[in-house]
Amino acid sequence: MITSNDNQQLKTIRKLHDKRQRQRTGLFIAEGEDLVQAAEDAGFEAEALLVAGVDVESELLASVSTLGSGTRVIGVYRQRWSPPGGRLSVYLHGIGDPGNVGTIIRSTHAFADGPVVLGPGCADPFAPKAVRASMGSIFARPPGRAAWDELDGSSIALDPRADAGVADVSLDGPVVLCLGSEREGLPESILDRAACRARIALNRGGPESLNVAMAATVALYERTRHEIRMADGG
Amino acid sequence: MITSNDNQQLKTIRKLHDKRQRQRTGLFIAEGEDLVQAAEDAGFEAEALLVAGVDVESELLASVSTLGSGTRVIGVYRQRWSPPGGRLSVYLHGIGDPGNVGTIIRSTHAFADGPVVLGPGCADPFAPKAVRASMGSIFARPPGRAAWDELDGSSIALDPRADAGVADVSLDGPVVLCLGSEREGLPESILDRAACRARIALNRGGPESLNVAMAATVALYERTRHEIRMADGG
Numbered sequence: 097m098i099t100s101n102d103n104q105q106l107k108t109i110r111k112l113h114d115k116r117q118r119q120r121t122g123l124f125i126a127e128g129e130d131l132v133q134a135a136e137d138a139g140f141e142a143e144a145l146l147v148a149g150v151d152v153e154s155e156l157l158a159s160v161s162t163l164g165s166g167t168r169v170i171g172v173y174r175q176r177w178s179p180p181g182g183r184l185s186v187y188l189h190g191i192g193d194p195g196n197v198g199t200i201i202r203s204t205h206a207f208a209d210g211p212v213v214l215g216p217g218c219a220d221p222f223a224p225k226a227v228r229a230s231m232g233s234i235f236a237r238p239p240g241r242a243a244w245d246e247l248d249g250s251s252i253a254l255d256p257r258a259d260a261g262v263a264d265v266s267l268d269g270p271v272v273l274c275l276g277s278e279r280e281g282l283p284e285s286i287l288d289r290a291a292c293r294a295r296i297a298l299n300r301g302g303p304e305s306l307n308v309a310m311a312a313t314v315a316l317y318e319r320t321r322h323e324i325r326m327a328d329g330g
Numbered sequence: 331m332i333t334s335n336d337n338q339q340l341k342t343i344r345k346l347h348d349k350r351q352r353q354r355t356g357l358f359i360a361e362g363e364d365l366v367q368a369a370e371d372a373g374f375e376a377e378a379l380l381v382a383g384v385d386v387e388s389e390l391l392a393s394v395s396t397l398g399s400g401t402r403v404i405g406v407y408r409q410r411w412s413p414p415g416g417r418l419s420v421y422l423h424g425i426g427d428p429g430n431v432g433t434i435i436r437s438t439h440a441f442a443d444g445p446v447v448l449g450p451g452c453a454d455p456f457a458p459k460a461v462r463a464s465m466g467s468i469f470a471r472p473p474g475r476a477a478w479d480e481l482d483g484s485s486i487a488l489d490p491r492a493d494a495g496v497a498d499v500s501l502d503g504p505v506v507l508c509l510g511s512e513r514e515g516l517p518e519s520i521l522d523r524a525a526c527r528a529r530i531a532l533n534r535g536g537p538e539s540l541n542v543a544m545a546a547t548v549a550l551y552e553r554t555r556h557e558i559r560m561a562d563g564g
Contacts, residue, residue: 203544206536233537263555296551302440303467310437310547313540317530317548318555321497 098152101159105144106152109160109170115220122175124222126235127163132171134232144172162224175222176238180247180272182210184319187244187251187274189282190217191308197221197239198229199309200275205233207316210270213240213247217277244286247272253282253290254315256305262294262315263322273315278308332386335393339378340386343394343404349454356409358456360469361397366405368466378406396458409456410472414481414506416444418553421478421485421508423516424451425542431455431473432463433543434509439467441550444504447474447481451511478520481506487516487524488549490539496528496549497556507549512542 098106111117112125123143126135135142147169148154154165161167186204191197197212197219204212212221219226221239244251249270252262262273274290276282287293296306296314306314332340345351346359357377360369369376381403382388388399395401420438425431431446431453438446446455453460455473478485483504486496496507508524510516521527530540530548540548 199541199544202537202541206532206540209533231537231541236536297554298440299443299554302470303436303465306440306547307433307436307463307465310433310544313544314548314551317551320531320533321552 097150098146098156101156105146106156106160108144108172109146112172113162113224115223118175118220118222123172124175124227125224126171126173126227127161127167127169127224129169131227131232132169135171135173135235137232138235140173140176140235142171142173146170178211178238178240180211180213180240180242181270182208183270184208184316184323185210185249185270185272186212186312186316187215187247187272188212188218189215189244189274189286190277190280191275192217192219192277194219194221194223194226195229196307196309198226198234200312201226201230201237201239202233203309203313203316205237207313207320211237211240213242213272215242215244244274250291251286252315253287253293254295254311255281255287255293256295258293258295260292260294261297263318265292265294266326267291271319273312273319275308275312275315278305331384332380332390335390337386339380340390340394342378342406343380346406347396347458349457352409352454352456357406358409358461359458360405360407360461361395361401361403361458363403365461365466366403369405369407369469371466372469374407374410374469376405376407380404412445412472412474414445414447414474414476415504416442417504418442418550418557419444419483419504419506420446420546420550421449421481421506422446422452423449423478423508423510423520424514425509425511426451426453428453428455428457428460429463430541430543432460432468434546435460435464435471435473436467437543437547437550439471441547441554445471445474447476449476449478478508484525485520486549487521487527488529488545489515489521489527490529492527492529494526494528495531497552499526499528500560501525505553507546507553509542509546509549512539
């Protein structure tokens with residue numbers, strides 16, 4: 097039973113709150129029983145696993161948790177990255193909020209067969225907040241990283257100013273849904289070279305755009321429905 | 331220019347971080363230029379409006395902000411509540427996270443003509459985190475509060491175990507999308523008495539449910555699309 101703050105495993109966990117330490121070591125942490133279970137289900141082996149009251153005093157575990165008191169288990173895992181691919185996948189540009197990145201990883205796991213590919217300016221998907229928002233999908237469907245022009249497939253650039261709805265676009269082969277931040281959108285270099293631009297139809301008089309995690313989720317859902325309709329003969 | 335912590339307006343703002351004080355006074359705060367602009371656009375008159383460097387020293391404003399340094403303006407407003415209604419609206423039961431409540435207020439504003447009606451166990455929609463997540467939709471489309479059996483219209487109870495997809499359900503007249511928390515779902519009393527139960531179709535092998543804000547957004551989008559398809563003759 098760990099009873100000292102000075103313990104090496106506790107020090108490692110504390111360090112992994114920091115992005116540079118995650119990048120340097122290739123490790124990350126998952127906090128709580130649900131996430132640790134998700135890791136196990138996906139075949140991740142813990143580099144370290146500390147259970148409160150068993151391996152470590154509860155107060156000490158709480159002191160290295162981003163959740164504070166009540167954390168019952170923290171696991172340390174090695175990061176995995178997926179190659180880009182799949183019939184439907186997502187590309188993100190400049191999504192700086194880890195909660196949004198994690199949520200989109202989860203929605204993509206729920207609706208698509210490919211990963212979330214992270215372009216420049218995105219939050220670290222292995223940040224504790226992103227891991228938590230992914231609700232375990234970070235393990236089941238690890239993210240990818242690539243530049244946009246390295247991707248195969250036809251890109252649909254989400255753009256609130258587009259004429260076509262995301263449901264109306266017919267494309268053969270793999271599709272990549274591309275999203276930029278709500279405020280900045282996608283860079284012109286992607287908007288100009290994507291197979292098409294499409295928007296999510298919103299109420300007149302309502303907000304002009306959706307939170308990026310909402311937009312990604314609706315677009316994923318719609319593309320999945322679109323494929324089903326096509327398979328049913330339109 | 332306010333230069334003392336002891337100022338009455340600063341004290342009021344600090345108090346309004348607290349739910350009981352919001353309930354007692356019927357007031358709430360909006361932090362940041364975008365939200366204050368949204369309030370003005372929606373015809374809300376500020377009970378107090380403090381601009382950093384103009385009405386109050388920047389450090390003092392930061393000290394009463396939930397956002398900390400960098401807050402340039404805080405407005406105090408009187409809460410408004412909408413009556414239930416509309417062709418499409420949302421009912422929430424037991425959604426305790428203010429970020430989720432605020433996000434759903436925004437998505438409902440984006441896709442529906444009715445409000446979000448809050449049932450028992452929901453977070454205060456006028457909490458700073460909810461106001462922020464609503465991105466101003468709290469002003470443009472204030473929430474309602476009612477018990478489920480006070481609502482008019484046909485209820486679709488979102489339920490991951492349902493057979494029908496939310497797109498497949500045909501109902502005449504106003505529709506109320508009802509959602510419970512991701513973990514607990516809706517109570518049996520609502521599931522049993524709703525016009526129907528429906529789910530959002532997810533990938534096999536993926537997560538068994540979506541975050542409630544994602545589920546609400548997709549369901550709202552799908553019902554809007556459904557109405558358009560019906561209007562086009564199916």
